[in-house]
Amino acid sequence: MNLDDLATQPGEWLRGDGPLSEIVISSRIRLARNLVGFPFLGKATATQRRELQRILRDRIKTLKVDDDVFYVEIDRSEELDRQLLVERHLISRQHAEGDGSRGVAVSGRETVALMVNEEDHLRIQVIRSGLQLDEAWQDINHIDDAIEEDVEYAFHEQYGYLTACLTNVGTGIRVSVMLHLPALKLTGELERVFRAAKDMRLAIRGLHGEGTEATGDFYQVSNQITLGRSEEEIIDDFKNGVIPKIIEYETRARDLLVREKSSALDDRIFRALGALENARTVSSEETLFLLSHVRMGVNLGRLDSVDLKTVNDLFLMTQPAHLQKLRGERLTGEERSIARAEYIRQRLAGGGNNNNNN
Amino acid sequence: MNLDDLATQPGEWLRGDGPLSEIVISSRIRLARNLVGFPFLGKATATQRRELQRILRDRIKTLKVDDDVFYVEIDRSEELDRQLLVERHLISRQHAEGDGSRGVAVSGRETVALMVNEEDHLRIQVIRSGLQLDEAWQDINHIDDAIEEDVEYAFHEQYGYLTACLTNVGTGIRVSVMLHLPALKLTGELERVFRAAKDMRLAIRGLHGEGTEATGDFYQVSNQITLGRSEEEIIDDFKNGVIPKIIEYETRARDLLVREKSSALDDRIFRALGALENARTVSSEETLFLLSHVRMGVNLGRLDSVDLKTVNDLFLMTQPAHLQKLRGERLTGEERSIARAEYIRQRLAGGGNNNNNN
Numbered sequence: 001m002n003l004d005d006l007a008t009q010p011g012e013w014l015r016g017d018g019p020l021s022e023i024v025i026s027s028r029i030r031l032a033r034n035l036v037g038f039p040f041l042g043k044a045t046a047t048q049r050r051e052l053q054r055i056l057r058d059r060i061k062t063l064k065v066d067d068d069v070f071y072v073e074i075d076r077s078e079e080l081d082r083q084l085l086v087e088r089h090l091i092s093r094q095h096a097e098g099d100g101s102r103g104v105a106v107s108g109r110e111t112v113a114l115m116v117n118e119e120d121h122l123r124i125q126v127i128r129s130g131l132q133l134d135e136a137w138q139d140i141n142h143i144d145d146a147i148e149e150d151v152e153y154a155f156h157e158q159y160g161y162l163t164a165c166l167t168n169v170g171t172g173i174r175v176s177v178m179l180h181l182p183a184l185k186l187t188g189e190l191e192r193v194f195r196a197a198k199d200m201r202l203a204i205r206g207l208h209g210e211g212t213e214a215t216g217d218f219y220q221v222s223n224q225i226t227l228g229r230s231e232e233e234i235i236d237d238f239k240n241g242v243i244p245k246i247i248e249y250e251t252r253a254r255d256l257l258v259r260e261k262s263s264a265l266d267d268r269i270f271r272a273l274g275a276l277e278n279a280r281t282v283s284s285e286e287t288l289f290l291l292s293h294v295r296m297g298v299n300l301g302r303l304d305s306v307d308l309k310t311v312n313d314l315f316l317m318t319q320p321a322h323l324q325k326l327r328g329e330r331l332t333g334e335e336r337s338i339a340r341a342e343y344i345r346q347r348l349a350g351g352g353n354n355n356n357n358n
Numbered sequence: 359m360n361l362d363d364l365a366t367q368p369g370e371w372l373r374g375d376g377p378l379s380e381i382v383i384s385s386r387i388r389l390a391r392n393l394v395g396f397p398f399l400g401k402a403t404a405t406q407r408r409e410l411q412r413i414l415r416d417r418i419k420t421l422k423v424d425d426d427v428f429y430v431e432i433d434r435s436e437e438l439d440r441q442l443l444v445e446r447h448l449i450s451r452q453h454a455e456g457d458g459s460r461g462v463a464v465s466g467r468e469t470v471a472l473m474v475n476e477e478d479h480l481r482i483q484v485i486r487s488g489l490q491l492d493e494a495w496q497d498i499n500h501i502d503d504a505i506e507e508d509v510e511y512a513f514h515e516q517y518g519y520l521t522a523c524l525t526n527v528g529t530g531i532r533v534s535v536m537l538h539l540p541a542l543k544l545t546g547e548l549e550r551v552f553r554a555a556k557d558m559r560l561a562i563r564g565l566h567g568e569g570t571e572a573t574g575d576f577y578q579v580s581n582q583i584t585l586g587r588s589e590e591e592i593i594d595d596f597k598n599g600v601i602p603k604i605i606e607y608e609t610r611a612r613d614l615l616v617r618e619k620s621s622a623l624d625d626r627i628f629r630a631l632g633a634l635e636n637a638r639t640v641s642s643e644e645t646l647f648l649l650s651h652v653r654m655g656v657n658l659g660r661l662d663s664v665d666l667k668t669v670n671d672l673f674l675m676t677q678p679a680h681l682q683k684l685r686g687e688r689l690t691g692e693e694r695s696i697a698r699a700e701y702i703r704q705r706l707a708g709g710g711n712n713n714n715n716n
Contacts, residue, residue: 263638263639264638264639266638267637267639270636270638271633271637271638274635275632275633278629279625280624281625338621341625
């Protein structure tokens with residue numbers, strides 16, 4: 001398994017068949033950790049960074065997760081590969097664009113990613129399809145413990161885990177659930193739902209996390225508070241609090257559309273499909289928008305000529321770096337738009353599916 | 359043959375297979391005539407209007423055109439039927455919405471229409487598919503002469519035919535050519551072409567003549583001057599002057615798009631088709647816009663899954679009155695948009711073609 005394989009195979013969490021996957025795309029947990037005996041990265045020398053990477057990489061190598069783990073040295077990677085990892089949600093944009101020795105370990109099924117020398121010495125991420133926060137928590141807890149057997153984390157009795165940024169001090173946990181909320185968008189209720197989430201000190205972000213716009217009706221809901229509550233309490237807030245509530249609202253909005261505005265609903269769904277099947281040039285932003293409506297159509301049973309797997313694949317493979325990896329060449333923006341339209345047409349016509357490893 | 363047949367069968371000029379029909383939709387000539395011994399309609403009494411209609415209707419009845427002629431008394435017609443005749447370009451909006459005794463005689467193939475008591479006592483119209491001005495002129499000249507055998511036209515040695523509106527005095531002729539100019543629109547050259555036409559004292563109008571917006575890239579070019587030039591000279595200006603010039607420009611623009619912007623061109627064409635094949639609700643205005651691009655695609659050979667006859671039929675049958683006649687019921691705007699989308703999908707899927715009499 002390496003980066004080129006990654007470009008053509010969607011990982012586990014992209015299967016799109018996890019619990020409640022009509023609305024919940026993925027459940028993600030991330031832990032921020034730093035090692036004792038080294039300064040935070042802002043103060044670390046190049047030598048210290050290299051040493052940190054060596055220690056953590058060695059530790060990760062012997063880690064037992066459910067499948068192979070491969071390591072990518074980000075500072076020695078090509079731009080396209082770094083972008084691919086960002087599109088895959090395996091590293092942050094900051095990590096892709098940063099400086100100095102740094103890397104990421106990725107499990108073959110992409111459920112686990114460990115960023116070394118991003119903002120903290122180590123960031124462990126577990127991501128799962130649908131609503132699987134308990135499973136993700138079990139996995140990440142196990143990995144966290146296993147790493148700690150060999151290295152010592154910076155930990156303060158009173159404050160908890162110490163992190164480069166104050167907002168992560170404490171548990172160092174960030175729980176993120178990616179939701180697909182096209183119906184709430186269409187009925188205009190999204191703002192109200194988001195205001196309620198913000199009142200609960202939750203952050204709402206776009207597809208690619210911090211600082212990104214919501215595109216294609218995908219929204220990441222994540223906690224902002226890491227101090228003063230246990231990991232289990234934070235996860236419980238999501239699992240039994242805010243997420244079921246949003247799912248309920250979205251479901252109600254979808255029912256309403258089906259019941260009272262089925263022509264307008266189908267119009268959006270089928271026009272989106274028609275555009276995807278016929279476009280000769282299409283931007284990644286428009287693609288997200290169109291796929292979002294098709295996805296809703298499939299999930300609501302309004303549309304049966306396309307399956308969810310194809311839709312999920314398209315979300316992934318039509319991203320700029322993926323597209324260029326698939327083509328095996330660098331493309332300009334205009335060339336990408338043409339190649340993207342071509343790829344989508346091919347996939348929707350049932351052909352060209354060379355990335356199906358299920 | 360009657361009005362209900364009309365609603366389901368496109369006439370001769372809508373076959374779309376006349377000369378240069380890739381760009382020229384139709385050639386139309388209209389003559390304005392008034393009878394001696396009656397005032398212009400603005401001054402006529404109800405009795406005089408009725409008498410005028412009786413005389414002209416009797417005269418028309420014995421007229422020999424190439425197929426059956428049927429007469430519709432507009433003031434006794436339902437609104438939907440009047441609207442149907444407008445959509446069919448057989449009567450003007452003014453005639454549909456006017457007052458008093460008035461009517462129209464229509465030949466079964468719709469090449470000939472004679473409006474009685476519109477703005478003038480009689481308006482003779484001949485319309486042909488593609489660029490056929492000579493043929494239209496021969497036909498209308500013959501009809502004009504035949505009518506004049508029995509009735510006397512108001513004619514002045516110096517001024518020519520006398521008409522209710524001064525702009526028609528002289529020959530009383532209006533020549534109109536309907537053009538489809540999507541490529542000039544896309545390349546942004548349309549304004550320049552139109553300015554040149556206006557310099558030649560030609561009027562440019564939308565699909566439904568005076569006071570209507572150009573929709574779906576269809577434009578009517580017609581003469582504004584009827585005095586001081588013979589009918590043949592006016593027709594010659596069109597046939598050998600302005601129309602070949604505009605055709606040349608549009609052809610050049612189409613070639614340019616094919617050669618240098620084929621992705622952008624195909625994108626428009628196929629997205630338009632995709633929208634028509636998938637929409638669940640669509641306005642008549644958007645339908646025109648979409649069909650316009652599909653028509654261009656068929657004519658440029660970029661698209662072969664649809665034939666021109668289907669496209670032409672759709673232009674006609676998706677109009678509000680046609681749609682309601684087809685459905686056999688009155689529909690609200692929203693219901694029409696849904697019915698229109700349904701009809702289009704059915705026709706594009708190759709079904710539901712119950713209006714093919716060729």
